[in-house]
Amino acid sequence: MVGHLGGRQIYTEGVTGTWISGDFEEEVEDIYSLGWPLTLLVEVTVTHGIDDEKLRRIIDINLPTLEIDLSRLGGRITQNDLRDLVVNQTIGKRWVHHPIFPIKARTLDAELDKHPVTLGYHERLIELRRPRWLAKPVAYWVQRYREAITAFHDANVLIRRTQRQHQGHSPKPRLLGTECDAWKQLTEAAEAMAAHGMPGAADPVMLDESGLVARLLSIQRNMGVGYDVRSGYQVLDAIMQSGNDNKRWDTLYAIAVKAYALEANFTASQARKYEDWRDTLISKVAANDQAYLRPSTYDAVLSVLFPEMAERIKKGYGRLAPTSEEHQSPSPIVVGTSHHY
Structure with a gap:
């Protein structure tokens, strides 16, 4: 089922990117705003819910998607009751995906990073690692930092290129995040540089x-x-x-x-x-x-x-x-x- 939303909202939080046209010459926009999609996908399920494969496809489409699970209602449902359920009620409904989910997740992660418990744990780790960082000259960590940030961003450039060319039903490759080795090497080098008296690299x-x-x-x-x-x-x-x-x-x-x-x-x-x-x-x-x-x-x-x-x-x-x-x-x-x- 496909619905069309009446309103139009603009969101900009956390949205950055580069758009390149033609022969890559002088037409690069750096930061842009996007409108929420006007299309709402509605998955009506009765006996079989949304499995992992269908969820992956929904996420790849990246449209707001609502599931209405009729199996939770029991018995038969009339056309009028179904219309009332779809339009007015919340029972049996859940958001399967929405473009705002990753934006909200990043916001929550940022808030968790500022939590006193997180900060205290991070400070303790820094103190434990400081002797090893100081045992190597700052030039070593500078080189590691430059190599890691280049590897991280170059890998994501290639992944984005592959995503644009992706065809078929296989999963699209995902961008590297904060759990990858290159990012961990990058942040460690930044913290080591801070230990040498040069904060800010992270x-x-x-x-x-x-x-x-x-x-x-x-x-x-x-x-x-x-x-x-x-x-x-x-x-x-x-x-x-x-x-x-x-x-x-x-x-x-x-x-x-x-x-x-x-x-x-x-x-x-x-x-x-x-x-x-x-x-x-x-x-x-x-x-x-x-x-x-x-x-x-x-x-x-x-x-x-x-x-x-x-x-x-x-x-x-x-x-x-x-x-x-x-x-x-x-x-x-x-x-x-x-x-x-």
Whole structure:
């Protein structure tokens, strides 16, 4: 049974992705909103419920799916009673799947991660592992971190490509999650770096597929890391199209373009587009536009992960100066100059 919902809601929480068209040239959207599907699937079961195979197919379709189990009612049911049951009642009904389920699961996981019991257990594990982390130099953990984050995101790029090409009734491959070896190696390396005095490498803004590290690696290597694209410019194009929430990190990407000479690979039209974007960035920073000014939170760890950028990061262009109780400015303070990238 298929129903059509009358309303239309928009959801954006936790929804990020990259859409690429044609020959992968300059048409990359980075963050988008989706509407809830207007279609509702209704599975009416009598003697046989929804088995694992049918559940897998429902999840693959990813539409809101409601089961009405008539076996729980007993006896015969008239057409009018069935209509009343489907439209008005809740008895015998359950949600089998809804697109919001994974979003809610991530929200609950995040809340559990902040629970005092979880935090206490995590702190105890850190103390037990600290001697082993400190026994190896920070350079070892930096290399492990870069290798693990590349392996994790590259694997998911291939999985997404396979999902798009999937045919038949066999299960689609699932994306790697926090239980895979690459993720465990990644988070351990991040915690080891924190033990060496460089915190922040495990934060979502660093680790996400469109996070700082994946984007900077893409610029450094002139190829997509976490993005199913062929060149660093295509990732840069996604950056240039990002919304205001991500503009605070743009000076870091401009520094990376300079440090890794990415401009040498631009076509004439790409160079013009980048120059326009860079000019806007310079003017926004000069105007102390807070949306374009980054905190210093990740400067130290990024300088170790990307040593070619370290000197320019140290100059402080586009960075908010630290404030103190003795000096509170009503507007942001910018240090450094645009000549540093």
